Amino acid sequence: MNHPYTFDPLPQPVVERGEFAFAAIGLDHGHIFGMTDGLIGAGATVTWVFDDDPERAAAFAQRYPTARIASSEQEVLGDPDVRLVATAAIPSERAPIGLRAIEAGKDAFVDKAPMTTFAQLEAVREATARTGRKYAVYYGERIHAEAAILAGQLIERGAIGEVLQVVCFGPHRVGDGRPDWFYDPARYGGILCDIGSHNFEQMLYYTGAADGRVSTSTIANYAHPDTPGLQDFGDAHVILDNGTTGYVRVDWLTPDGLGVFGDGRTLLLGTDGYLELRKYIDIGTDNGSGQVLLVNQEAQYRFDANGMTGFPYFGQLIRDCLDRTETAMTQAHALKAAELSLQAQVGAITLAP
Amino acid sequence: MNHPYTFDPLPQPVVERGEFAFAAIGLDHGHIFGMTDGLIGAGATVTWVFDDDPERAAAFAQRYPTARIASSEQEVLGDPDVRLVATAAIPSERAPIGLRAIEAGKDAFVDKAPMTTFAQLEAVREATARTGRKYAVYYGERIHAEAAILAGQLIERGAIGEVLQVVCFGPHRVGDGRPDWFYDPARYGGILCDIGSHNFEQMLYYTGAADGRVSTSTIANYAHPDTPGLQDFGDAHVILDNGTTGYVRVDWLTPDGLGVFGDGRTLLLGTDGYLELRKYIDIGTDNGSGQVLLVNQEAQYRFDANGMTGFPYFGQLIRDCLDRTETAMTQAHALKAAELSLQAQVGAITLAP
Numbered sequence: 084m085n086h087p088y089t090f091d092p093l094p095q096p097v098v099e100r101g102e103f104a105f106a107a108i109g110l111d112h113g114h115i116f117g118m119t120d121g122l123i124g125a126g127a128t129v130t131w132v133f134d135d136d137p138e139r140a141a142a143f144a145q146r147y148p149t150a151r152i153a154s155s156e157q158e159v160l161g162d163p164d165v166r167l168v169a170t171a172a173i174p175s176e177r178a179p180i181g182l183r184a185i186e187a188g189k190d191a192f193v194d195k196a197p198m199t200t201f202a203q204l205e206a207v208r209e210a211t212a213r214t215g216r217k218y219a220v221y222y223g224e225r226i227h228a229e230a231a232i233l234a235g236q237l238i239e240r241g242a243i244g245e246v247l248q249v250v251c252f253g254p255h256r257v258g259d260g261r262p263d264w265f266y267d268p269a270r271y272g273g274i275l276c277d278i279g280s281h282n283f284e285q286m287l288y289y290t291g292a293a294d295g296r297v298s299t300s301t302i303a304n305y306a307h308p309d310t311p312g313l314q315d316f317g318d319a320h321v322i323l324d325n326g327t328t329g330y331v332r333v334d335w336l337t338p339d340g341l342g343v344f345g346d347g348r349t350l351l352l353g354t355d356g357y358l359e360l361r362k363y364i365d366i367g368t369d370n371g372s373g374q375v376l377l378v379n380q381e382a383q384y385r386f387d388a389n390g391m392t393g394f395p396y397f398g399q400l401i402r403d404c405l406d407r408t409e410t411a412m413t414q415a416h417a418l419k420a421a422e423l424s425l426q427a428q429v430g431a432i433t434l435a436p
Numbered sequence: 437m438n439h440p441y442t443f444d445p446l447p448q449p450v451v452e453r454g455e456f457a458f459a460a461i462g463l464d465h466g467h468i469f470g471m472t473d474g475l476i477g478a479g480a481t482v483t484w485v486f487d488d489d490p491e492r493a494a495a496f497a498q499r500y501p502t503a504r505i506a507s508s509e510q511e512v513l514g515d516p517d518v519r520l521v522a523t524a525a526i527p528s529e530r531a532p533i534g535l536r537a538i539e540a541g542k543d544a545f546v547d548k549a550p551m552t553t554f555a556q557l558e559a560v561r562e563a564t565a566r567t568g569r570k571y572a573v574y575y576g577e578r579i580h581a582e583a584a585i586l587a588g589q590l591i592e593r594g595a596i597g598e599v600l601q602v603v604c605f606g607p608h609r610v611g612d613g614r615p616d617w618f619y620d621p622a623r624y625g626g627i628l629c630d631i632g633s634h635n636f637e638q639m640l641y642y643t644g645a646a647d648g649r650v651s652t653s654t655i656a657n658y659a660h661p662d663t664p665g666l667q668d669f670g671d672a673h674v675i676l677d678n679g680t681t682g683y684v685r686v687d688w689l690t691p692d693g694l695g696v697f698g699d700g701r702t703l704l705l706g707t708d709g710y711l712e713l714r715k716y717i718d719i720g721t722d723n724g725s726g727q728v729l730l731v732n733q734e735a736q737y738r739f740d741a742n743g744m745t746g747f748p749y750f751g752q753l754i755r756d757c758l759d760r761t762e763t764a765m766t767q768a769h770a771l772k773a774a775e776l777s778l779q780a781q782v783g784a785i786t787l788a789p
Contacts, residue, residue, distance in 0.1 A: 120623075121760070143455045150684040231643035244659075245789070247656075247658050247669065247689075247789075248669075248685065250685070252703070254710075278551075298651075298654075298673075298785075299651035299652040300649075301674050301675065301681055303600075303679065305707060306597075306707045307602050316600065316601075318601070318673070318681060320651075320652050320671070320683070322654065322785065322787070325789075326656065326787045326788045326789045327787075327789075328654055328671060328787065329670070330673070330683055330685070332601065332603070332683070332705070334705065336600075336705065336707065336710075336729075338708060338710070338731055338732050339733045339734075340709065340731050340732050340733055340734050340736055341731050341734040341736065342736075346710075346731070350605070352685075352689065353688065354658060354659045354689065355691060356691040356693065357607075357689075357691070359719070366712070366729050366731055366736055367729045367736055367737075367738040376719050376720045378693050378694050378699070378719055379689055379691050379693050380691045380692045380693055381692075381693050382693040383693055383694065383695075383719055383720055384720075385720040388548045391733065431664075432675065434675070434679045434680075434681065435676075435679045436598075436600075436679045
C-alpha cells in the first residue's frame with residue numbers, strides 16, 4: 084500500500100577529504116570494517132592502523148591505503164592530527180584502549196560491547212566527565228542498519244503513536260574459526276553484555292527512556308558442551324523509567340538452513356500501531372534484508388529500507404567531534420545501554436538444560 | 437521447499453451420534469461456540485443449554501437444534517445423561533459452575549481463563565482429586581488452532597531438536613459492544629490471567645515442563661483512560677522447571693489497520709532450529725492464517741496449516757471422559773497453566789505511562 088511518509092534526505096559527507104583523520108587500533112572483531120567504512124562514507128580519512136598482529140594490520144592497510152601501519156599504539160596516539168581512535172579489540176580490551184585514547188586527547192569510538200565490567204564503566208564515566216572527550220559506541224544493529232534507522236524515522240513521524248515496548252531477537256551463528264576469546268566470558272563479557280548490548284541500546288532509543296532496570300535475566304549453554312565458556316542463550320526483561328518495557332533474547336543457535344548469520348528482529352509496540360523489523364532476512368520469502376513492516380490505525384505497509392536512509396550516525400559523530408556537540412548519540416545514552424547490559428549479565432540466572 | 441515430514445492423520449469422530457451428551461451453561465463469551473463446535477465435530481451431542489439471558493440461550497438453541505433450553509442450571513445438572521458441562525461464563529463464574537457440575541457427577545469443560553483466584557484454583561484441585569472428575573480447559577489458541585497443533589507435530593518429529601524457549605505475542609482488539617465485565621478485573625481476572633493463560637499453557641506444552649515460576653511480570657493501562665479497569669498490556673517471563681524459558685506479551689492494542697483481531701504469534705526456539713507461528717495473519721502478505729515457518733539445520737520451510745491437522749483435542753477429551761484417561765491434556769497441566777497465569781497476574785508490577 085502507498086504510504087504517506089516523507090523521510091529524511093540521505094546523509095552526505097560532512098567534512099572535506101582530509102579534514103577529519105581517525106585511526107584504527109585493535110582489529111579483533113570484523114566490526115572494525117563497518118566502523119571504518121561508516122566514517123569514510125561520511126568524509127573521514129583513516130590515517131593509521133595498529134594491531135598486535137602485523138598481518139591483520141597489513142590487511143587493513145591494503146584495504147584502506149590511506150592508513151599507515153603504526154609500529155605501536157603510542158605512535159598513533161602521539162599524532163596530533165588524529166582526532167578519533169576506533170577500536171574493535173577483544174571486548175575486555177576496548178575500554179583500556181579507549182581510555183588511553185581519551186588520555187591522549189582523542190575521542191574514542193569503540194565497538195560494542197564497549198566494556199565488560201562495572202569498573203571499566205566507572206572509569207569511562209570518570210574520564211569522559213573529566214576530559215570532555217567522547218567514548219562513542221558502535222551499536223551497529225541500530226546505527227548501521229537501515230531498517231532500524233527507518234523505524235526511528237517512522238516513530239518520529241508518529242506512525243505508531245507512543246512507543247510502549249521494544250522486543251528484540253538477536254540470534255547469531257557460531258560458525259567456524261572463532262578465536263579463543265570468543266569462548267572466554269571474561270574476555271567477551273558474556274552474551275548479554277556482548278551481543279545483548281545492541282538491544283538495550285534499542286530499548287532506550289525507541290522508547291525515549293533515560294534509564295531502566297533489569298527485572299530478570301537468564302543465560303545458558305544449551306547446545307555447546309565442548310565450549311563451556313560460550314553462553315549460547317541469554318534473555319532479559321527491562322522496565323524503563325518512563326513506564327515502558329523491553330525484552331531481548333540473544334543466542335548462538337542460528338541453524339544451518341538459514342541463509343544469513345541470524346534472523347534478527349525488532350518488534351516495536353506503540354499506542355497506535357506496531358513495527359516489525361526483519362533486519363537480515365524475511366524467512367520463507369525472497370524479500371531480502373531490511374524489511375520494515377508497519378501496521379497502524381490506517382493500514383499495513385511494507386518498506387524495503389535498503390537505500391532509504393543511509394547511516395546518518397557517522398557524519399553526526401564526526402561533526403560532534405569537531406563541534407563538541409552530542410547529536411549522534413549522547414554519552415549518557417551510550418553508557419546507560421552498557422550499564423543495562425552489565426546489570427543483565429551480572430544478575431543473570433544460569434539455566435541448566 | 438518440499439518437506440520430509442509425515443503428519444498425523446486427521447481426527448475422526450470418536451463416538452456414535454447420541455453416545456456422548458453434553459450441555460452448555462453460561463454463554464457470556466463467544467468461545468462457547470468454538471467449544472461446542474469442537475465437541476460436535478468429534479461426535480458429541482449438545483442436549484441442553486442454560487443461560488441467565490433467555491435470548492442468548494434461545495439463539496444457542498437455534499444454532500444447535502439438539503439443545504433444549506433449560507429453565508435452570510439444576511435442570512441440566514439433574515439429567516443423568518449429561519456427561520460433560522461446557523461453560524464460557526464470565527471468567528470469575530467459571531469455577532463455581534464447573535465445581536457445581538463436578539459435584540453433580542459431571543466432567544467440566546471451561547473456557548480459559550479457567551478461574552480468576554487462587555482460592556478457586558485450590559477448590560478445583562481439591563474437587564478433581566476427591567471426585568476423579570475432570571476440569572478440562574479450553575485453551576483455544578493451541579488446541580483449536582491448526583498452526584499450533586502442526587507445530588506440536590513438527591516438534592514431536594524432531595524438526596527443531598529440543599525446545600528451549602517459547603515466546604508468545606497475543607494482541608487483541610477491544611472493538612465495540614464489550615460487556616461491563618470486560619472492564620472489571622475482578623470479573624475477567626486481569627489480562628495475564630485472562631488472555632495470558634493461553635500462553636502459559638503453550639510454554640508448558642511445547643517445552644514439556646511440568647512446572648515453572650514467573651520471574652517477572654507487568655500490567656498497564658496505556659491507552660484506555662476511559663476504562664481504567666481494562667489492563668491493555670501485560671507481559672511475563674517464566675523460568676520452567678526443565679531449564680527452559682517462556683516470555684509472553686498480551687495486549688488490547690490491535691490497530692484498526694489490521695484485518696484480524698490480532699497478530700498472534702508463537703516463536704519456538706530449539707537446539708536445532710526454530711518455528712514461527714503466524715496464527716491469524718501474515719502481515720504484509722495475502723498468505724492468510726495458519727502460517728507455520730520452520731528454519732532448521734536443513735532448510736527453511738513454510739506450511740499452511742489450514743486443513744492439515746484438524747483438532748484432535750476434542751475427540752481425545754470425549755474418550756477421556758468415557759474411558760477415564762488423560763490423553764487430551766492432563767489435569768495437572770491444565771491447572772499448572774492456570775496457576776502460572778495467576779502468579780503472573782497477582783505478582784505483576786503495574787506500569788504507569
